[in-house]
Amino acid sequence: MPVNATLATYSDWMYNSAVGVYLLATFLYVYEQAFGRAPVKAKERDLVVAGGTGDQWKPGLVVPTKPERSRAERFGRMAVALTLLGVLFHVAALVLRGVATGRAPWGNMYEYGALLTLAAVVTFVVLMRSFPIRRLGGFVLVPVVILMFLGGTALYAPAAPVQPALQSYWLVIHVSVISISTGMLLVPGVASLLYLVKAANDRKPEKFAKFAGRLPSADTLDRLAYRSTVLAFPLFTIGIMFGAIWAEAAWGRFWGWDPKETVAFVSWVVYAAYLHARATAGWRGANAAWINTVGFLLTVFNLFFINLVTTGLHSYAGVG
Amino acid sequence: MKNALAFLRNTWRGLTAMRTALTLLFLLALGALPGALLPQRSLNSLKVDEFITDNGWWGRLLDKGGFYAVYGSFWFSAIYVLLFVSLVGCLLPRLWEYFSQMRAKPVLTPRNLARMPHHAEAHTDRAVDDVITAARARLKGWRTVEREEADGARTISAERGYLRETGNLVFHFALLGLLVAFALGKMFGYEGQVIVQATGKQFCNSGVFNFDSFRPGLRVDGTQLTPFCVRVNDFHATYLHNGQAESFLANIDYQSGEDLDTGTWKPYPLEVNHPLRTAGDRLYLLGHGYTPKFTVTFPNGATRSAEVQWRPVDPITLLSEGATKFDPPQITDSEERRKNQLAVTGLLAPSAVFDGTLMSSNFPEARKPAVAVDVFRGDLGTDSGRGQSIFSIDQSMVDKGRLAKVARQNLEVGQEIKLDDGTVIRFDGVTDWVSLQVSHDPAQVYVLVFSMLMVAGLGVSLAIRRRRVWVRAVPQQDGRTFIEVGGLARTDQAGYGGEFTGLSRDLLSAEQDKES
Numbered sequence: 001m002p003v004n005a006t007l008a009t010y011s012d013w014m015y016n017s018a019v020g021v022y023l024l025a026t027f028l029y030v031y032e033q034a035f036g037r038a039p040v041k042a043k044e045r046d047l048v049v050a051g052g053t054g055d056q057w058k059p060g061l062v063v064p065t066k067p068e069r070s071r072a073e074r075f076g077r078m079a080v081a082l083t084l085l086g087v088l089f090h091v092a093a094l095v096l097r098g099v100a101t102g103r104a105p106w107g108n109m110y111e112y113g114a115l116l117t118l119a120a121v122v123t124f125v126v127l128m129r130s131f132p133i134r135r136l137g138g139f140v141l142v143p144v145v146i147l148m149f150l151g152g153t154a155l156y157a158p159a160a161p162v163q164p165a166l167q168s169y170w171l172v173i174h175v176s177v178i179s180i181s182t183g184m185l186l187v188p189g190v191a192s193l194l195y196l197v198k199a200a201n202d203r204k205p206e207k208f209a210k211f212a213g214r215l216p217s218a219d220t221l222d223r224l225a226y227r228s229t230v231l232a233f234p235l236f237t238i239g240i241m242f243g244a245i246w247a248e249a250a251w252g253r254f255w256g257w258d259p260k261e262t263v264a265f266v267s268w269v270v271y272a273a274y275l276h277a278r279a280t281a282g283w284r285g286a287n288a289a290w291i292n293t294v295g296f297l298l299t300v301f302n303l304f305f306i307n308l309v310t311t312g313l314h315s316y317a318g319v320g
Numbered sequence: 321m322k323n324a325l326a327f328l329r330n331t332w333r334g335l336t337a338m339r340t341a342l343t344l345l346f347l348l349a350l351g352a353l354p355g356a357l358l359p360q361r362s363l364n365s366l367k368v369d370e371f372i373t374d375n376g377w378w379g380r381l382l383d384k385g386g387f388y389a390v391y392g393s394f395w396f397s398a399i400y401v402l403l404f405v406s407l408v409g410c411l412l413p414r415l416w417e418y419f420s421q422m423r424a425k426p427v428l429t430p431r432n433l434a435r436m437p438h439h440a441e442a443h444t445d446r447a448v449d450d451v452i453t454a455a456r457a458r459l460k461g462w463r464t465v466e467r468e469e470a471d472g473a474r475t476i477s478a479e480r481g482y483l484r485e486t487g488n489l490v491f492h493f494a495l496l497g498l499l500v501a502f503a504l505g506k507m508f509g510y511e512g513q514v515i516v517q518a519t520g521k522q523f524c525n526s527g528v529f530n531f532d533s534f535r536p537g538l539r540v541d542g543t544q545l546t547p548f549c550v551r552v553n554d555f556h557a558t559y560l561h562n563g564q565a566e567s568f569l570a571n572i573d574y575q576s577g578e579d580l581d582t583g584t585w586k587p588y589p590l591e592v593n594h595p596l597r598t599a600g601d602r603l604y605l606l607g608h609g610y611t612p613k614f615t616v617t618f619p620n621g622a623t624r625s626a627e628v629q630w631r632p633v634d635p636i637t638l639l640s641e642g643a644t645k646f647d648p649p650q651i652t653d654s655e656e657r658r659k660n661q662l663a664v665t666g667l668l669a670p671s672a673v674f675d676g677t678l679m680s681s682n683f684p685e686a687r688k689p690a691v692a693v694d695v696f697r698g699d700l701g702t703d704s705g706r707g708q709s710i711f712s713i714d715q716s717m718v719d720k721g722r723l724a725k726v727a728r729q730n731l732e733v734g735q736e737i738k739l740d741d742g743t744v745i746r747f748d749g750v751t752d753w754v755s756l757q758v759s760h761d762p763a764q765v766y767v768l769v770f771s772m773l774m775v776a777g778l779g780v781s782l783a784i785r786r787r788r789v790w791v792r793a794v795p796q797q798d799g800r801t802f803i804e805v806g807g808l809a810r811t812d813q814a815g816y817g818g819e820f821t822g823l824s825r826d827l828l829s830a831e832q833d834k835e836s
Contacts, residue, residue: 161560164568164592230782237778241771250593252511252604252759254767255502257391258363262356269349273342275782280338306356312363 004100008159011096015114018089019148021082022121022141028079029138033214036072036135076134083125083137090118100159104172107162109307112179113151116303117144119183123228127187131224133216139190170246178239178264182299184232185271188225189296192289195221199286222285225292226278233271240264251313259306260314267298335402336409344403351399355390358382362389404499411492418485425465426477429790433806436790438817440824441804448474448801451793458826459789473794481787481810487780494773501766507539509761515629517611518555518570518752525549525601525758546599546760548576551585555608555752563636563683568592570605570754595759604757607632612668612691613748614644619741622649629753630668631711637681640668642711645700654703661700663713663723664745666693672732679730689750690732695739698723786810789820791827803828 094114098105106115124140194215201212248254255261274291277283334340359367368388372379386393433439444451452466452474462478469475512531516523528534528542536542551573558566573585576599588596596603609632615625630642643665651657669681672690679692699722701714708714717723729737731747738744787809794802805824809816
């Protein structure tokens with residue numbers, strides 16, 4: 001299948017634009033996080049919401065007219081708009097890449113990273129609708145921008161067909177599911193790290209005094225991590241399962257302890273441990289957050305170290 | 321006796337506690353990691369040997385600890401067996417509890433609903449009975465119990481989300497099933513690899529001796545392999561201009577089952593990702609390479625041809641190495657024969673380029689095949705009783721002076737080497753070989769079934785929340801009714817708030833809905 005060079009070039013432009021727009025959005029998010037009013041009343045508001053009825057059901061409650069938005073808040077809203085624009089570019093980059101090569105656009109590490117980061121950003125945007133976490137945009141976008149930058153430079157691979165072992169409809173299924181679920185797991189990873197900071201600050205207010213004060217409540221961060229893990233973990237499981245089905249057809253066995261398989265198994269076990277820990281007295285909170293963070297680190301380790309350093313059947317990175 | 325029982329009981333309790341299970345999960349994760357970081361015998365035994373040599377005493381220490389075969393080591397087995405026991409110990413009590421829960425009624429309404437994590441209340445003009453009737457209708461789909469309290473108040477206790485525990489148990493039991501099926505596969509399965517010339521040569525899965533390498537399961541002795549035969553007619557590969565492979569195809573014929581008796585051959589295009597599945601076994605196309613054909617004309621006029629596979633040393637350009645060995649013809653005396661054996665050994669380039677006399681390959685396709693070979697004459701050691709690689713000569717015979725190099729030359733197709741005694745060696749060209757793998761795993765279908773059950777159970781148990789809601793309608797002295805609603809999610813509070821808000825709004829304001 002010949003490669004359409006024009007479309008491939010457009011795809012690269014879209015990719016670069018997405019990185020640029022995300023970077024800009026990051027600055028705006030960080031501005032809001034740094035200079036916006038600290039969410040002092042977060043706790044009270046959470047309690048009211050948890051109380052169930054919501055403000056509008058309290059008789060006689062006067063809803064105050066909206067105050068003038070501060071500059072920080074306007075920046076935050078702009079950041080969200082820019083994030084959505086970046087997602088558009090990002091999607092366009094992947095679609096054009098797919099059309100240019102005539103295959104699913106996740107056949108090498110550059111493309112894999114592009115899909116992964118897209119999944120991370122989309123997950124965050126979706127969760128932003130049900131959690132008060134707009135200020136965290138910067139913390140999610142920083143790793144995204146770093147990954148995309150690495151992908152676009154060190155790991156970049158020109159548009160080309162893939163080798164015979166990858167020419168299977170399972171490429172579409174397995175790799176997309178794994179990549180999307182890994183991207184989604186980036187969000188709980190970030191949330192858990194921030195939870196650890198916030199929890200340390202709650203225990204000893206002098207720790208991270210300036211930084212943690214502006215974070216959402218520990219409870220919000222914990223729920224965010226749990227909700228996003230609960231979404232991503234079954235998908236990750238399905239992705240590993242699809243990988244096993246494909247391996248049975250391509251390599252002669254469904255499971256062979258290939259380095260990538262092993263680390264995927266290890267991170268699966270770690271996330272399983274997270275879910276159990278969160279349901280076990282004495283392990284909730286910081287312990288669970290640590291486990292989730294370890295799971296996230298393992299995922300990153302699996303992405304880079306296993307693909308680039310060790311040699312195994314998954315060495316398809318298309319680099320070097 | 322009493323102490324021993326107490327010890328056993330405490331051990332069992334300790335083992336089945338959640339924190340033990342968690343610890344074991346971590347150990348499992350930690351124990352599996354060396355398998356990804358250290359070379360493993362099952363994947364690449366050469367690399368293991370290299371690693372041990374490079375790392376001296378601690379390389380050998382790791383070997384003693386089983387770190388090069390992590391998944392078969394005693395400590396890894398210990399971890400997963402303990403985890404397995406712990407899992408069973410956790411699951412059995414939960415199963416009994418599950419069955420009793422299934423028949424249990426929702427619990428009594430707590431006296432003070434305001435203490436619940438979710439709570440709402442209102443006053444209404446409706447009568448108590450109307451409130452309860454409306455609530456009953458709204459709580460359709462919930463398991464409910466209505467009770468009356470001493471002061472004339474009526475309550476509904478409602479609970480739903482029982483499927484969560486169902487999913488949970490399905491997941492864990494499927495996990496157990498998967499582990500058992502996996503173990504069965506390891507016991508009764510086998511894997512064998514064989515190289516077959518892609519020039520119409522045959523391979524039959526009739527015994528272990530037909531394979532180049534064979535990895536049996538623990539309960540496999542190799543006597544009862546599923547019979548089937550394969551004939552490899554040809555092999556085609558296509559490449560991109562940069563040498564990256566684009567497609568591999570081996571056209572094969574096979575016979576299995578009844579076809580073996582009738583001698584019928586069925587064609588099958590064997591490709592990567594498309595194994596042949598026949599008679600419960602799978603046949604895979606794993607790799608390919610080139611076989612050089614050499615013809616030797618001996619001084620007495622006799623000729624011998626040989627086609628022996630050479631193995632690729634460069635996976636990109638398929639530059640290959642190997643040794644093709646000849647016995648001199650018409651010599652009956654074994655002493656004499658062993659002085660005149662020949663070996664042609666060296667490199668084969670499918671697309672040769674020469675830098676002076678130095679040959680290399682610049683493309684994996686056989687565009688311009690050539691060999692750069694040494695010819696050895698003497699005793700190859702093939703009769704010595706010791707095994708030797710088909711890809712190389714026995715270097716110790718050279719060291720002993722019993723095998724001597726008599727020529728070194730580059731040959732393109734059709735070119736010849738003339739030895740001092742008048743023997744002529746001609747390079748006739750190359751043909752393809754394919755390496756095939758036969759895999760047998762009677763339990764893998766069950767692994768698939770159990771893993772699908774796992775995913776289903778996991779999805780259900782994570783998506784569904786076990787939650788309770790209580791409604792209490794209390795008649796007031798002024799004739800009005802005080803309604804109180806409380807809610808509690810039993811496993812995870814996150815996300816119940818939204819549902820409860822909607823629910824309590826409906827329960828408290830049904831009257832307004834009715835009027836409007």
